Amino acid sequence: MNFQPNSKETFMLIKELVSIPSPSGNTKQVIDFCEQYLQGLGLDMKRNRKGGLLVTLPGRRTDQHRMLTAHVDTLGAMVKEIKPNGRLKLSMIGGFRWNSVEGEYCQIETETGKNYSGTILMKQTSVHVYKDAGDAKRNEDNIEVRIDERTESADETRKLGIQVGDFVSFDPRVQVTEGGYIKSRHLDDKASTAILLRLIRYLKENEVTLPYTTHFLISNNEEIGYGGNASISPETVEYLAVDMGALGEGQASDEYTVSICAKDSSGPYHYGLRKHLIQLARENNIDYKVDIYPYYGSDASAAIRSGYDIVHGLVGPGIEASHAFERTHETSLINTEKLLYAYVLSSITTIE
Template identity: 85%
Template sequence: MVTNPNIKETVSLIKELVSIPSPSGNTDNVIEFCEQYLHGFELEMKRNRKGGLLISIPGKNIDQHRMLTAHVDTLGAMVKEIKSNGRLKLDMIGGFRWNAVEGEYCEIETETGKRYTGTILMKQTSVHVYKDAGKAKRNEDNIEVRIDERTINEKETRKLGINVGDFVSFDPRVQITESGFIKSRHLDDKASTAILLRLIKHIKEDGVELPYTTHFLISNNEEIGYGGNSNIPPETIEYLAVDMGALGEGQSSDEFTVSICAKDSSGPYHYGLRKQLVNLAKQNNIDYKVDIYPYYGSDASAAIRSGHDIVHGLVGPGIESSHALERTHESSLLNTEKLLLAYVQSGITTI
């Protein structure tokens, strides 16, 4: 029988995770946080060469394995150019639109680890100066970072230690409301990461016996397309990505249920596994929605593209306004936790 996890602890963990800058390519700090969170449990845990974290828990069946993944890398940017006015031109990390970060506070991290704050702005921001302030294109040529230091030219900015290739992260602006919403950047996919970490902790603390050896991958390159395409043991039968459900007009998912993906831009997910997940939700009174995400890819689809002979699936909490100012509700987190707990205790999908 599935028990109800303590959702308040999950929400608190999400707040900690989103507050750690971790754009794709610069994720060591957040991976170390995950390692420390699981420290003290008897777990086989190691980093892969790409910097992701692999955790394994033996099951009764050691010949057939499962793998679950969530990713801690986020959208972000790099310094593309130091402009003559001392401000920074950016290059995107991950797939977002410039209007989604216009006006956002940010942090620049230099090679030496020094951090500076700034604001992402249109160079035509002032309506008292620029006639086209509202009409100018939101693109890499018009967007710049205003650094919170006394610098008015390229030389002064370089003197700060800022250089091309430095990582830029976005302020998450995390808030938790009394009505149960959590709103923040980077809920994709730190909400799911928190859920997996809490699941591992629950399994170990409560002595949950797993029917199959189960691996958990905290991946760190999903936003750039290849986080989950390797380190899959050959015994793995099922591979389940835990990532956000994308919400919007025409979608069936919402902020209150667990979303089970039938298809995304990579094609249909495994039909047998999808039906198993739906049946588990029904059997355990878990609120769910089946959905299709037309402009989406996951670590599971990356694993399929890389040639692994696995059954693949995708579930996750519903996240409003993905790749912008995101929001979800604790009931969606809870339903996702309950489904995953039921899943890791269930039988392998019949192919």
């Protein structure tokens, strides 16, 4: 394998991606960034109607295609209500828990594009005032946004231009440590997006000829269930989602290997493709773990639910504390990059 991943460059790209607010439903800015990153390479590149970015690299065989996806949409929120005290009640975008964003800095984007900073807090935050500051339920009734503006009424907040339906994004707080870790919100799935963008760039710049025409979809609605369930060519045989491996008690995955998913809440992934990915990992000395994610769905499972007759799989770097304070290690990113490179150069073994 001639491909040599560069973790520093991948880290830099991840840092840029996570720093662009992109909750599901408001992803144009980050898709623009992805498109600009690939500009000037002479790629066949277009947007689909949902706003995702589709890149196609021609291969020797055009009768059978491959597709790989990663998603740039993230968890976030919308303004549900402007409260009488001028603070904001939120409605979730994506499947996080309120306790995971308590105390987080955030950004409110108005319809006109103006941004305001704020902090997500319990209304019972002050222990000097509220007896139940520690025991009160963390839910949408008790969580509110304190805006960094002088506003003490709903009318004053509305005069700022803030209204119901405005998007709220969370501060990523991205850091890279000397020990090779990157910790940030939204590594799900901007770590995988960075890997795919760098893979596309490498293949094009090095004039690598792929065995099959291969599509890369940077999807933008995965967190709400339908990011990668369209823009799939009729020739597509294999569909591989690149998304985080979920870590925790009882899980096989870790922060140092590439995770190959056998099953999630949608059911088993294609057995033949899974075995093919494992074989590629073994042949190329790539550290991997096979795992099951009990509360998980991917762009690949969304495509299956939409009725596509495809072979589907799921791989990705192991991400600690998913949908909260996420972290992974450079070795997990490197192993994922190596497996994807080996995969796009391999034969389709599941269907002849």
